[in-house]
Amino acid sequence: MNDIRRTILWVIFGFSMVLLWDQWQVHNGKKATFFPSPVQQKAAVADGAKPVVPVAAASAGTAAPVAPAAEPGTPKERFEVSTDVLKLTLDTEGGTLVRSELLKYAETGDKSKNIVLLDDSKDRVYRAQTGVVASEAGGAFPTHKTVMSVSGPRVLAEGENEISIKFTSPDVGGIKLVKTYTLRRGAYDIAVKHELVNTSSVAISPQLYLQLERDGTSPPGGSSFYSTFTGPAVYTEAKKFQKVDFSDIKKDKADFEKTSSNGYIAMVQHYFASAWLLPDGVKRNLSMTPVTLDSPVADCCYRVVMVSPVESIAPGASKTVDAKLFVGPLEEKMLESLAPGMELLKDYGRLTILAKPLYWLLDKLHSFIQNWGWSIVALVLLLKIAFYWLNAKAYSSMAKMKAINPKIMEMRERLKDSPQQMQQEMMKIYREEKVNPLGGCFPIVVQIPVFIALYTVLLSTIEMRDAPWIFWIHDLSSKDPMYILPVLMTMTTLLQTALNPAPPDPMQAKMMWIMPLAFSVMFFAFPAGLVLYWITNNILSIAQQWIINTRMGVPPQFNLPKFK
DSSP: OHHHHHHHHHHHHHHHHHHHHHHHHHHTTOOOSSSOOOOOOOOOOOTTOOOOOOOOOGGGTOOOOOOOOOOTTOOOOEEEEEOSSEEEEEETBTTEEEEEEEEEEEOSSOTTSEEEOSEESSSOEEEEEEEEEESSSSOOOOOTTSBOEEESOSBOOTTOOEEEEEEEOOOBTTEEEEEEEEEETTOSEEEEEEEEEEOSSSOBOEEEEEEEEEESOOOTTOOSSOOOOOEEEEEETTTEEEEOOHHHHHTTOOOOOOEESSOEEEEEETTEEEEEEOOTTOOEEEEEEEEEOOSTTOOEEEEEEEEEEOOOBOTTOEEEEEEEEEEEEOOHHHHHHHSTTGGGGSOOGGGHHHHHHHHHHHHHHHHHHOOHHHHHHHHHHHHHHHTHHHHHHHHHHHHHHHHHHHHHHHHHHHTTTOHHHHHHHHHHHHHHHTOOTTTTTHHHHHHHHHHHHHHHHHHHOGGGTTOOOSTTOOOTTSOOTTOHHHHHHHHHHHHHHHTSOOOSSHHHHHHHHHHHHHHHHHGGGSOHHHHHHHHHHHHHHHHHHHHHHHHTTOOOOOOOOOOO
C-alpha cells in the first residue's frame, strides 16, 4: 500500500498546514484561509468632532466623567520631543501622546520613512491617554480632554541621558494633575508620573485611568498569504497573556480578566506594540470598549483601559502614581527586562513551549555567526542532526517500499479486477518483506510541530526586519524582490517529490505533484527568511534521503509525473 502511505503522508502535511492557517486566520478575525480580505475599518477624527470622554471600568462602579471645558484663552498645542530612538508628538490637551515615530526602524515599502506606530491623523487613530475620574458618580476631574500647560526640554541633547516634560492641569473639581514624561536615551519605555494634588477643603478619593485607543484597521505592509494578530491584549499573573479580537469587543464578547494587582494592557501588531504598566501590587480594573467617533467619516475605535483607585487625598496633600508607557519594537530580550510577561507580546501562539527555545538557539547562533540568514541555515542544520535518527527511520521505510514497489505494481495490474484479492495479496507481500506501509509517516509527523514553531519564530522575530543575507537579499522579513528563492524552493520541492515512488493510481499521482506546487506558489509572497528556512530543510532532506537509499541498495531515481 505504498500509494496509501504516500497519500496519508501528504494528507497529514496538507491538513496540518491548512488547519494551522485556518485557525490562525479565525483567531485573528479573518474569514478566508489563504486570501483574507478583512473589512478595513477607517477611523478618523475631523476638526470639530465631539470630544470623546474616558470610560471607567464597569467593575469600578463609576460613571463616565464629563470633560471640563478648557479655560478661556488656553489654546491647544502639539509639539515634538525627540531622543535617539523616538520622535514623539504630545498634545497639551490632556498631555496625550498622539504620535510616535521609531527612528531606528524604516517602513517596509519606503526605507526613506520611519515607522509610525501611534498616530492621530485624518487616516488613523492610535493614541495613549491618561486622566482622573471620580470614584463615585458625579464630579469632574482633569481628564485627557483637559488643556494643560507644559514645560521642559524638547530634544535629548548630546551628553544627556534623559529629559522630562511636565504637564500641569488647571484646578478641576478640587484636583490638580501634574503629569511628567521622562524619556531615556536608547529606551522605548517612558516613565509617566502622575501627581494628584488636592486643592479643595475636603478629602478626595479619585481614580487614575490609563488607556490605549486605536482604530480597527490593520497596519500597512501586511500580506494576503499570512496573517498576524492586531488588537488589544491584557497580561495578569493569574491568567497570563490574553489577546482579544476587535470583533469580540464590538460584540461585547471579550473574555479577559477584569481585575488584578499586576500586569499590563497593550495594543499589539506585527513586530511592534504599545503598553501601559503599573507597579505590581497596585490594584486596577480592566475594560475594553468600542468607541464611536462623531465625525463626517465616523467609524469605530477600540479602547483598552486600566483604572486604578487612588487612596484618599487629604486637603492640601498629594498622591503620586508611577506608570510606564512602552512604545516600540518587540525585541524579546528587551521586553523580558521591562516587566514579567512583557516578552509574551511577541506572541508565538500555542507552540510557545517549542518556539522560545528555538528563538534562544537562533539568537545564540547569530551572536556567533553575525548574519541572520546563515543563522537560519545553521539552525535548520542542527535540527536535522537532532532528528537524524527519526528521519533515517522514515527514509529507510520509504526505501524498503520503493524496493518492493515493482512487485506491488505488477500485482495491482494482475488483480485490478479483483479489489478484495488485491488487498489480501498486498498485505501478504508486506508481511513477507517485513515492511510497514506507514513506517515513514510517524517519524515525520513528530517533527511537524517543531518546524511549525520555527516558522512562527521566523515570522515574528523583528531582528529579521531589514536584516540582509547575501547579494540581492537585503531584508529577510520581506519577499525576495527577484523571486529567486521561491523558484529554488519550488524546484527543491519538486525534486523531493520526484525522488519518491510514484503511486500507481493516476489521481494520487497527480495529487502528489499538485499539492507541493500549490504550497510553493504561496511562498512567492512569503518573507525571504521563511523561504530560506524551507529551502534549507528541503535540500538537507533530499541529501539524507539520497544517502539512505544508496546505503540500502535502492538507487535513487526520479519519477516524473504522468498526467494521462
